[in-house]
Amino acid sequence: MTMKTMMRWALAPVCLMALAACGAEGGRKDDAATVAAPSGKTIAATLKDEGSFGTLERVLTNAALGDVLAGKGPYTVFAPSDAAFTASAGDLGDEAMKAQGAAMLRAHIVPGALTRADILAAMSRGGSGTVEVRTMANSLLTFSKEGEAVIVTGDNGARARLTGDETVASNGVVQPVDALLVKPAAS
Template sequence: MKFVVAVVCFALVAGAHAKTVVDVLQELGTETTLIALVGKAGLVSALEGKGPFTVFAPSDAAFAALPKELVKTLESNVTLLTQVLEFHVAPGEALSTDLKNNLLVPSLSGPKIRINIYDASEPTVITAEGAPVTKPDNTARNGVVHVISQVMFPLPMGTVVDIAVGNKDFSTLVTAVSKAGLVATLSGEGPFTVFAPTNEAFAKLPAGVLDGLLKNVTALTNVLTYHVLPGAYYQAGLRNGDMLKTVQGMDVTIKMSSDGTMVNDATIAAQVSGTNGVIQVIDTVLIPPSMHYELMYN
C-alpha cells in the first residue's frame, strides 16, 4: 500500500514538473488572450523550450482594458507584437521571493523591467513596470508565471527627462527644468518619481507667477524639486493618506477616491515608465506650503 501511495505521489509531482510555462498559462484560465497572441507571434515553441523563463502574464481583463485600436495594431503587426510579448518574459526563474525593490530585470526584447515592492502597509504590493502582480509563483518545469493586471510596453525608452522632452505637452516643464539646471540630476541613475505638470497645468497659475519663477532660479528650483520623490512610486504603490517626502524636503499627500488619485490638489492623469523612474502626469502645479501665499497671492 505504501508503495502505491509513493508511486501516486511521484506521478503527481512528475506531472507538475512536466508542465511548461505555456501549460501553466492554459491552466490558469485567465490568459486566453495572451495565449492567442503568443501563438500569433510564433512564440509558443520558444516558451515550451528549456528556459528557464519568468513570465509576467497579463490577464484577459488587462488586455480588455486596452484601447481596441491598440489591440488591432498589435494583432496586425507581428514585429511589434513580438517586441511587446518578449518584454513580458525574462530569462531565468525569479520567484516572488527573489524580486527586490527597484530590481531591473532584463527582458527578452532587450529593455529592462523595473520591479517595485511596496510593503509600507498590508498587503504588500509587487509591481512590474507599475503593473500589479495579482497571482505570483505559478511554477513550471521551465520557469514561473506571475499574473499581472496590466499590459506592459517597452516604449518609450529613455530617462524621465527624455520622456518629457519627447512630449510637447511638457514643453513648459522642460523649459523650467533646464532653467533650474536640473536636467543632469534628473537624467541620473535615480530612480525618481516626477509629478509632471502639463502645459495646461502651468497655464492655470495666476498671471505673472510662471514668469516670476523663471526669473528666480532659487524659487524655481524649490518648486520643481517639490515635484520629485526619491524612488519609483507607481500608482499601484500609492495609498490613501500617504505622506511622501520630496527632494525639496517637504511632504506631499496622496488622496484617493472614486474620482481617482491625487497628490495634494493635483489629479494624477497617467503614468509613464522611464529607465530611471516614473512620470506621474498631473493637472495642477504643486506649490510648497511655505511658498504658497507668496507665489499665489502676491
Template sequence: MKKLLIAGAIALASVAAQAKDVVDTAVAAGNFKTLVAAVQAAGLVDTLKGKGPFTVFAPTDEAFAKLPKADLDALLKDKAKLTAVLTYHVVAGQVLAKDIKPGKVKTVQGGEVTLSTTGGVTVNGAKVIKADIVADNGAIHVIDTVLMPK
C-alpha cells in the same frame, strides 16, 4: 549598397533602442514644454537624467497656464524658488500607480505631499490625469496643477 543599407538599419535600430530617462520621456510626450524649460532654467536636467529612480508628478503645459503669467515669469527668473517648486514634484524611488498608498510622502525638495486614492489618484488635490509613463530611471504621473511647497 546592401551592406550600407544593413549598416543603416542596425544604426537606426540602436538609436531606437536607446534608453529614455524622465527628461527625454517628458520631451517626447510634447505636453511638458513649460516643465522642461523650467527644469533647464533650474539646472536640473543632469540630475533628472541621473540614475534615479525618480517619480515625477509632472504638470502639463495647461497646468502651468493656470498660473498668472507674472507669477510664472517671476518663478522662472528665481532659480532657488524654481528649484524648490520643481523638486517638490519629485519623489525618490519609482512609484507606480498600483503602489500608491494614501498618506504623506517626502519629496526631494524636503517637504511632504499628500497622496489620495479616493476617486482617482491625487497629489495635494492635483489630479493624476495619466499615470505610469515609465522611463529608464523612474516614472512620470501627469498632473493637472502645479504644486507649490508651503
C-alpha cells in the same frame, strides 16, 4: 541640518522601499495592467519628447536640474502639464525665476520609482485610505482617492489629480498631474 532632518532623510529610502514593496506583492489585476512597459529613455528625455510638458522641461533646463533627471535615479516626477502652469505666478522658465523654479521642481520629485499600482496598494494597505511620501524639497505629498481619481495634495493644500498615462522611464517614473503641487512665489 538638524538631527531630526537628517533622520528623516535617512529613513526616506526605507519608507520608499516599503511603499514600492506594497505594489510588488500583486495589487488588483486592473492596476497591474495599467503599468506601462519600461522605456529606454530617462525621465529628462521623456519630459523633453512628450508634447504636454514643454513648460516643465523649460523650467527644468532653467533650474539646471536636467542632469539630475537624466542621471541614475530612480525618481518619480509628478509632472504638471503645460495647462497646469497657466495659473502660476510668473514665468518659472525665466532666468530671474531660476531659484523659484528649482524649488517648485524639487516639490514635485520623489526619490524612488512609484507607479500608480504602488500608490494604490499602499493606500489600501495603510488602513486610512491615504499615504504620505516625502519630496526632494523635504515636503510631504499626501495621496488619497476621490471616486476613481487619485488625488495628491501638497503641504500647502495645493491639490492635483493624477492624469493621463504614467511613463516608466529607465531611471524612474513620470506621473502626469493636472495642477502644480506648490503655489509659486509671486515675481
